[in-house]
Amino acid sequence: MELDKAIQNRHSVRKFSNKKPDWRTIIECLDASRFAPMAGNIYTARFIIVDDVEKIRKIAEAAQQDFISEAKYLLVVCSAPSKTLNAYEERGKNYYKQQAGAAIQNFLLKIEEAGLATCWIGHFVEEQVKDELKIPDDITVEALFPIGYEFTKSRRKSKIDLDRILYFNSYQNKKMKNPVRGD
Numbered sequence: 160m161e162l163d164k165a166i167q168n169r170h171s172v173r174k175f176s177n178k179k180p181d182w183r184t185i186i187e188c189l190d191a192s193r194f195a196p197m198a199g200n201i202y203t204a205r206f207i208i209v210d211d212v213e214k215i216r217k218i219a220e221a222a223q224q225d226f227i228s229e230a231k232y233l234l235v236v237c238s239a240p241s242k243t244l245n246a247y248e249e250r251g252k253n254y255y256k257q258q259a260g261a262a263i264q265n266f267l268l269k270i271e272e273a274g275l276a277t278c279w280i281g282h283f284v285e286e287q288v289k290d291e292l293k294i295p296d297d298i299t300v301e302a303l304f305p306i307g308y309e310f311t312k313s314r315r316k317s318k319i320d321l322d323r324i325l326y327f328n329s330y331q332n333k334k335m336k337n338p339v340r341g342d
């Protein structure tokens with residue numbers, strides 16, 4: 160699939176069919192996360208694939224979002240930030256969060272290309288997820304991704320126009336210098 164198509168077609172899916180994805184496809188999609196940029200090339204993202212039905216149900220509870228328990232697989236994205244925090248101190252806090260996002264987006268585009276479906280879940284009680292999956296204290300849970308096949312094709316949401324979010328040379332300046340006249 161072309162990159163543009165994957166970017167434009169990706170959308171959040173909250174209703175999954177009964178068909179179980181091949182876990183190897185999920186691993187292939189996740190492999191793309193390794194190629195995301197990381198400050199100092201220190202890789203902070205960590206991943207847990209969960210297929211235990213009871214664990215997925217408990218995590219759906221921790222997120223207070225029932226549809227998660229319908230998914231056959233749940234990907235839990237974590238960060239192991241200690242090396243980045245040691246290297247970059249306060250700034251490192253931003254870095255490891257941004258890096259998780261970069262790793263996640265690579266994964267989301269591959270999921271789209273593979274014909275699978277997911278939804279970024281950022282609302283959950285972290286301690287409950289950590290307890291369920293025996294995640295150590297120094298590891299942060301960034302996001303959850305229930306994975307399956309889309310039940311029925313849903314409508315893509317309309318997206319913001321570039322014109323509303325792009326400025327030139329200073330914040331909120333909407334005009335680019337005229338390259339000929341220089342004004």
Ligand SMILES: Cc1cc2nc3c(=O)[nH]c(=O)nc-3n(C[C@H](O)[C@H](O)[C@H](O)COP(=O)(O)O)c2cc1C
Pocket residue numbers: 169170171172173224278279280281282283316
């Ligand atoms: C950081 C973040 C947290 C999110 N948390 C949730 C969530 O807890 N539950 C949910 O159903 N969707 C969640 N979403 C998905 C957004 O609602 C969704 O991306 C947005 O409505 C745009 O729709 P689209 O993904 O189909 O383009 C989250 C997305 C992001 C990026």
